[in-house]
Amino acid sequence: MNKKLVFRRARQVCQIFFLALFLFLFRQTDYTGLDTIPYAVNLFFRWDPLAAAAVTLATRTVIPLLLPALAVIGLTLVFGRVFCGWICPLGTLLDGTARVIRPVSRPLRPLRHIKYVILTVVLVSAAFGLQLAGWVDPFSLLVRGMVIAVDPLFNALVTAGFDAVYFHGPGWATAVSEPVYDAFKSFILPYKQSLFIWPAVSLVMLAGVFALELLGRRFWCRNLCPLGAMLALVSRFSFFRRKPLLACKNCEACHHECRMSAFDDDRRMMAEECNLCLDCLEFCPKQITTFRFTPPVNRAPVDVTRRHLIGAGLTGITLPFLVKIDAVAKDPSRRVLRPPGALAEEDFLKTCVRCGECLKVCIQNALQPVLLEQGLDGVFTPRLVPRLGYCEFNCTLCGQVCPTGALKRLTPAEKHAFVIGRAVFDRNRCLPFASSTPCIVCEEHCPTSEKAIRFDEVVVTGAGGAALTLKRPYVITDLCVGCGICEKVCPLPGPSAVRVYPAGEISSDLYPV
Amino acid sequence: MDRREFLKQVALWYAGIMTTAPVFRLVPRAMAGTSASPPSGIIVSKGEDYFKITAAVIEKMGGMGRFVKPGAKVVVKPNIGWDRSPEQAANTHPQVVRALVTLALDAGAASVQVFDRTCNEERRCYQNSGIKPELEKIKDPRVKCEFIDERKFVPVKIEGGKALKEWQFYKDALEADCYINVPVAKHHGLSGLTLGMKNIMGVIGGRRGQIHHDIGRNLADLNTVIRPSLTVVDATRLLLRSGPQGGKIEDVSIRNTVLASTDPVAADAYATTLFGQTPDAITSTVAAFEMGLGEMRLEKCTITEV
Ligand code: SF4
Ligand code: SF4
Numbered sequence: 064m065n066k067k068l069v070f071r072r073a074r075q076v077c078q079i080f081f082l083a084l085f086l087f088l089f090r091q092t093d094y095t096g097l098d099t100i101p102y103a104v105n106l107f108f109r110w111d112p113l114a115a116a117a118v119t120l121a122t123r124t125v126i127p128l129l130l131p132a133l134a135v136i137g138l139t140l141v142f143g144r145v146f147c148g149w150i151c152p153l154g155t156l157l158d159g160t161a162r163v164i165r166p167v168s169r170p171l172r173p174l175r176h177i178k179y180v181i182l183t184v185v186l187v188s189a190a191f192g193l194q195l196a197g198w199v200d201p202f203s204l205l206v207r208g209m210v211i212a213v214d215p216l217f218n219a220l221v222t223a224g225f226d227a228v229y230f231h232g233p234g235w236a237t238a239v240s241e242p243v244y245d246a247f248k249s250f251i252l253p254y255k256q257s258l259f260i261w262p263a264v265s266l267v268m269l270a271g272v273f274a275l276e277l278l279g280r281r282f283w284c285r286n287l288c289p290l291g292a293m294l295a296l297v298s299r300f301s302f303f304r305r306k307p308l309l310a311c312k313n314c315e316a317c318h319h320e321c322r323m324s325a326f327d328d329d330r331r332m333m334a335e336e337c338n339l340c341l342d343c344l345e346f347c348p349k350q351i352t353t354f355r356f357t358p359p360v361n362r363a364p365v366d367v368t369r370r371h372l373i374g375a376g377l378t379g380i381t382l383p384f385l386v387k388i389d390a391v392a393k394d395p396s397r398r399v400l401r402p403p404g405a406l407a408e409e410d411f412l413k414t415c416v417r418c419g420e421c422l423k424v425c426i427q428n429a430l431q432p433v434l435l436e437q438g439l440d441g442v443f444t445p446r447l448v449p450r451l452g453y454c455e456f457n458c459t460l461c462g463q464v465c466p467t468g469a470l471k472r473l474t475p476a477e478k479h480a481f482v483i484g485r486a487v488f489d490r491n492r493c494l495p496f497a498s499s500t501p502c503i504v505c506e507e508h509c510p511t512s513e514k515a516i517r518f519d520e521v522v523v524t525g526a527g528g529a530a531l532t533l534k535r536p537y538v539i540t541d542l543c544v545g546c547g548i549c550e551k552v553c554p555l556p557g558p559s560a561v562r563v564y565p566a567g568e569i570s571s572d573l574y575p576v
Numbered sequence: 577m578d579r580r581e582f583l584k585q586v587a588l589w590y591a592g593i594m595t596t597a598p599v600f601r602l603v604p605r606a607m608a609g610t611s612a613s614p615p616s617g618i619i620v621s622k623g624e625d626y627f628k629i630t631a632a633v634i635e636k637m638g639g640m641g642r643f644v645k646p647g648a649k650v651v652v653k654p655n656i657g658w659d660r661s662p663e664q665a666a667n668t669h670p671q672v673v674r675a676l677v678t679l680a681l682d683a684g685a686a687s688v689q690v691f692d693r694t695c696n697e698e699r700r701c702y703q704n705s706g707i708k709p710e711l712e713k714i715k716d717p718r719v720k721c722e723f724i725d726e727r728k729f730v731p732v733k734i735e736g737g738k739a740l741k742e743w744q745f746y747k748d749a750l751e752a753d754c755y756i757n758v759p760v761a762k763h764h765g766l767s768g769l770t771l772g773m774k775n776i777m778g779v780i781g782g783r784r785g786q787i788h789h790d791i792g793r794n795l796a797d798l799n800t801v802i803r804p805s806l807t808v809v810d811a812t813r814l815l816l817r818s819g820p821q822g823g824k825i826e827d828v829s830i831r832n833t834v835l836a837s838t839d840p841v842a843a844d845a846y847a848t849t850l851f852g853q854t855p856d857a858i859t860s861t862v863a864a865f866e867m868g869l870g871e872m873r874l875e876k877c878t879i880t881e882v
Contacts, residue, residue: 096703229727254699426697455697457659457704494789504785506765508695512823518765534766552695554785 067344074148074341078155085152089209092423092464093254098475100463105420107152107202108466110135113185113290114203114416117196118467120189121413128468136297143298147284147291148338153201154284157276158322164276173324175285175336176367178292180375185289187379189413193386197417197443199289207419207443208269211432212262214423218252257428258451264434265419265443280322285336295335296365302356305343308332309362311351320346331363382439391438398565399437399446400545402430403454403481404462404471414469417443421461421470427452429547430461447483449547449563454483456510456546479511484545484563486515486538493560495535499523503534505549505561515542516549516561536561616839616871618846621882622832626812630675633808633836636882639683643805644754646684651691651752652676653804654707655760655775658821659696662706665813665828666821668760670710672810672834676756681716689748690721692778695821698723729781736867737797739790744781749802757804757840761811761847763819763827767791769851770820771844772807773799773860792859796867799840799860803869807843808836811850841870842877849874 085107092104108114115132119125135146147154185195197203225244228236248254259265275282284291310317310330317326321343325336343352391397398408402421405411422430422445429452430445437444445461447454456479462472473481494500495518506516518534525531538561545563553559619636621629634640644650654668662669673690680688690711694701702708702721711721729744749755759775766788767774773795777784780798787794811833815822822828831850837843841864845855855861855872865872 094697094699096699226727426700455659455700457700458697500789501766501791502785502788503766504788507788507820510696510821510823512818512827514765514818552785554783554788 070341077149082155105466117189139297142303143301144338148340179367182289182292183375184379191383193383208265210419210423211259212266386440389438400484402461404473420464424460424464449550453548453551454546485566508548616842616877618837620835626671627675640679644683647686648753650680650685650688650754652756654758656692657695659700665815667705670706693724739793740797746779749779757807762815792863795860796863807840809847839870845872
């Protein structure tokens with residue numbers, strides 16, 4: 064094999080390795096029979112410098128969980144944007160789609176500056192208390208899209224196929240398909256079908272990133288990705304670079320073939336745009352390109368103007384105030400239930416990077432993305448929707464996978480005491496009250512060791528006129544932790560007759576102690 | 577046919593079968609009439625080795641061979657409803673389950689299935705009840721401790737039902753050659769106690785909460801469909817309060833008792849007395865007795881201790 068091809072192969076192997084690691088960790092983001100998850104499934108977020116910077120700025124604290132991000136910065140200081148070219152799973156997937164999606168035209172003019180603008184908006188907004196990283200962080204987009212849409216969709220399609228054979232196929236077909244299905248379930252499919260609110264939103268956002276490949280290879284990476292922008296700025300100081308720093312006169316190869324379009328109109332190479340894919344080792348007709356350690360000399364300035372940055376800075380300052388003047392954020396009736404271990408609401412909103420890890424891991428599919436119900440600030444944060452799924456009393460998984468500590472890691476004892484909300488009965492609907500029908504399924508399921516739901520025994524006159532002894536439930540508010548299993552199991556059609564509402568924080572806002 | 581055409585055909589076929597209603601090819605097992613031959617015998621055993629006392633009870637009943645014929649498909653149905661540990665007494669004790677599974681294997685069963693439609697998350701329940709880990713130790717491919725497969729719930733007409741006319745049942749439970757019911761006896765807020773009759777809730781589909789509206793009668797109706805060959809009640813530990821899932825060790829009373837009967841009503845009736853109550857306190861026992869599913873008058877039963 065030609066030596067230059069070896070480099071390319073090495074890069075591809077590395078990319079595939081990290082993609083496989085990413086997918087493996089994605090699949091491991093689930094209950095495995097142990098109360099603790101044995102792998103650092105949130106690794107890709109924990110070494111994400113963009114998330115680290117945005118959370119640190121917004122909370123004004125250093126989050127120890129995010130320290131691995133320094134390793135990526137260190138790597139970039141030496142080698143430049145190898146992270147983009149060799150590690151990032153989104154980049155790898157985009158490279159992979161290049162075989163399918165071919166650019167329809169040459170990009171009209173370079174749009175590299177947009178990513179610096181986005182980065183600036185995110186960081187300035189963060190400094191003013193608004194966390195926008197989740198909208199544009201590549202891992203947030205990718206993981207959330209996979210959790211909410213791609214993975215459930217994949218499972219639904221595959222399962223529908225096997226179900227069709229199971230229900231309609233002849234006996235011999237089922238004998239073949241069921242073992243295959245079992246193998247799929249053990250190795251490829253998620254443990255169960257999860258359902259999320261409005262999967263189309265996350266799907267379209269993720270698909271959009273791929274669709275942009277129509278406008279040019281790695282369109283997202285070179286023009287939009289704020290993490291790429293951040294690493295680009297760092298790599299202005301990196302030592303490992305391509306030589307020569309100028310594209311040759313009368314040769315268009317670099318200009319046309321470079322997937323990152325790292326050359327400006329004056330043929331100068333912008334080292335910070337290069338993701339070290341090493342393609343130019345091969346396509347250079349004169350075979351003069353090399354990569355080696357050299358002092359960080361930059362011939363061209365960063366492709367962004369002061370105007371752009373000022374505009375971005377002003378936007379970054381304005382957006383947090385746009386959120387602050389939104390009544391939605393002040394409206395107590397719009398408060399949602401946060402997962403167990405969540406920080407106080409204000410800190411939670413600043414710390415959560417909307418990665419979707421907790422949605423993925425939730426063993427009851429109880430966590431759902433917030434969409435517009437809480438205004439701009441709350442979009443894609445997790446909320447507990449008990450009617451769809453309740454919080455399992457002994458489970459502490461979401462706190463374990465949260466990469467930023469927006470959900471704290473809880474011990475079993477802390478979990479049992481953590482108040483997510485409080486249950487309230489609606490006596491107009493609750494069967495023993497509303498229609499003198501025995502029920503108390505809620506009491507049966509209430510998991511607190513001293514039941515938070517109790518009942519009064521009353522004798523009433525039944526429909527036929529005969530005396531009837533009924534058990535009528537009520538909540539001992541101090542014992543209720545708001546797990547929501549009562550709301551989930553209530554047999555009424557439509558909304559449950561017992562519902563969990565946010566507690567604690569909101570009431571202390573209203574009635575300061 | 578070119579590739580495009582072929583793909584089109586496959587897609588059409590796929591779409592076609594996915595949009596037609598499912599057809600169940602199941603003929604429910606013939607429903608047994610009242611079979612308990614009087615006098616109903618109840619065998620009780622006490623001891624700290626739960627595997628041993630369970631085996632002793634079966635031995636006394638004439639051995640597992642009486643219920644499990646070689647090549648039989650056996651279902652052992654414990655209560656695995658809750659994400660609780662064995663000490664918390666919310667689920668059937670793993671040693672009791674293991675004893676029955678082992679005996680059924682020894683009797684030549686072709687397969688022994690153990691399952692329950694759980695209330696908490698099923699993987700946590702199977703694991704933390706200790707039942708799945710314990711059965712894995714047997715290392716016999718005939719033992720199948722699998723999670724419920726939602727596709728296997730099939731509608732069954734309840735011929736003699738007084739309150740329920742039709743409900744979804746788990747196919748494997750209906751098709752078993754030998755169905756062994758292994759409830760754990762414990763407190764329950766609505767019905768007072770949960771025993772063998774209530775354990776059937778683990779093999780039915782649909783929205784089970786509705787069963788509570790007339791729980792005694794409904795349970796009796798459901799129990800006309802699945803008639804266990806054998807009911808083994810785990811009373812090794814009794815959850816006296818905060819049932820059916822408890823959580824506090826102080827609410828558990830250690831009794832080291834296992835009892836069995838071929839008569840499901842007699843088994844429940846006897847188990848009730850362990851809580852200091854009389855059989856007529858439990859509405860499902862009374863309803864089942866009235867329907868002729870078994871004997872609840874303990875004075876008419878022979879009680880043997882081993
Ligand atoms: S919300 Fe509850 S059930 Fe879901 S992952 Fe968190 S702790 Fe587990
Ligand atoms: S939310 Fe309902 S079930 Fe959960 S602790 Fe409160 S009362 Fe009990």
